[in-house]
Amino acid sequence: MSKQNFLVEETNRSVRIDKLLAELNEEASRSQVQSWIKDGFVKVNGETVKSNYKCQPDDQIEWEIPEPKELEIEPENIPLDIVYEDQDLIVVNKPKGMVVHPSHGHQSGTLVHALLYHCDDLSGINGVHRPGIVHRIDKDTSGLLVVAKNDQSHERLSDMLANKEIKRQYEAIVHGAISHEKGTIDAPIGRDQNDRQKMAIVQDGKPAVTHFVVKEVFDRFSHVYCELETGRTHQIRVHFRYIDHPLVGDPKYGQRKTLDVSGQALHSRKISFQHPTTDETLTFEVDAPEIFQEALETVKRMS
CATH class of the missing domain: 3.30.2350.10 (Pseudouridine synthase)
Structure with a gap:
């Protein structure tokens, strides 16, 4: 459980509290925020409020963000188009229509479910529901993704991504x-x-x-x-x-x-980066799908 405090400024006068908190936390949807407010995780000036509460300047908002419930992921025997694999990473050609990792709306059939069946040594940095996932592409976007098989590779690949060293x-x-x-x-x-x-x-x-x-x-x-x-x-x-x-x-x-x-x-269609262990430059390219x-x-x- 993490806690946050927020002092409402004049610019947020009369803004609904559910809208304001959803804007402050990009990972949370408005419906998620509304459920937290309903369950008493949000207080204004020490009192619980409703989702339609209109914020006023100098309101003191206390916000407890509950820990997300971890999803239990069962490996699924879903065919994968593996472009490259070694002891540190996998490069996969994700098909159009496949979600990358589980969420509450997609609890089966994801790339992560398929990867867990393919191998059991994915990195754990992103938690149990995003093992190995260094970067994502949308469900209906096809093509190349890099997946880390250990934490050291994941950290190096994440750093390269942040430093614009992975060309996509x-x-x-x-x-x-x-x-x-x-x-x-x-x-x-x-x-x-x-x-x-x-x-x-x-x-x-x-x-x-x-x-x-x-x-x-x-x-x-x-x-x-x-x-x-x-x-x-x-x-x-x-x-x-x-x-x-x-x-x-x-x-x-x-x-x-x-x-x-x-x-x-x-x-x-194409991705190029230095191998996280050997520093060899790797470049992969795949054709767009038939559709x-x-x-x-x-x-x-x-x-």
């Missing part, structure tokens, strides 16, 4: 004909103030930079390669929405009228 290249199909050959999107990303389940470009968000090269341009679509300088949640999806070229098929940030590709047309290739053929025919 994605490919995407976006709406609209992009008129230039390449570009950089530099816009901070944070929680959408109107929808906690989405990210958005916000002034006080975390720095986010995406570089892109236009590979092909069609009448109403473009095929792009993207390189991440940072790794914010939904970064490519949010950035291309921001420049009015949302990803094809994106259910959160895309257009209502789009191609049916079972989620966003986004693929993690992505078919979508490319479709937009070509539509041109």
Whole structure:
């Protein structure tokens, strides 16, 4: 159980307490915060309140964050496309539609369930429900992920990721004909103030930079390669929405009228980094899945 104290300032006058606390803790959804308030984990000036309480300047909020209940994960015999493996790490080509790690909405069929069946020596730094997971890609994004098999490798890979030493290249199909050959999107990303389940470009968000090269341009679509300088949640999806070229098929940030590709047309195609133990430079590349290739053929025919 961790405790936090927060003094309400004038800028948060009349803001609902559940909204304010959800903004303060990016890992918590508004519904989670509401359940904590209902269970008495939140007090204002020493008194319990309801979720719709309107905060006032100088309110003293005491907030106890309960420890998350650990999920019991049973290994599952799910086929994996292993691109590379040694005693320190695994590079896997994650299929479209697979969630990376368990959560309360996805308690089976994840990449972690499959990895635990494949091997029992994953790093424990991220706890029992994210063993070995150094970085993530969205459920409907396919492609390359690096998984650590011990804590030493995990720490080194995490440091490289933080220091921008792991190079990741994605490919995407976006709406609209992009008129230039390449570009950089530099816009901070944070929680959408109107929808906690989405990210958005916000002034006080975390720095986010995406570089892109236009590979092909069609009448109403473009095929792009993207390189991440940072790794914010939904970064490519949010950035291309921001420049009015949302990803094809994106259910959160895309257009209502789009191609049916079972989620966003986004693929993690290439990754390059130094081996955490040997310092050898490793580079891996995988083709986009068939549904992505078919979508490319479709937009070509539509041109």
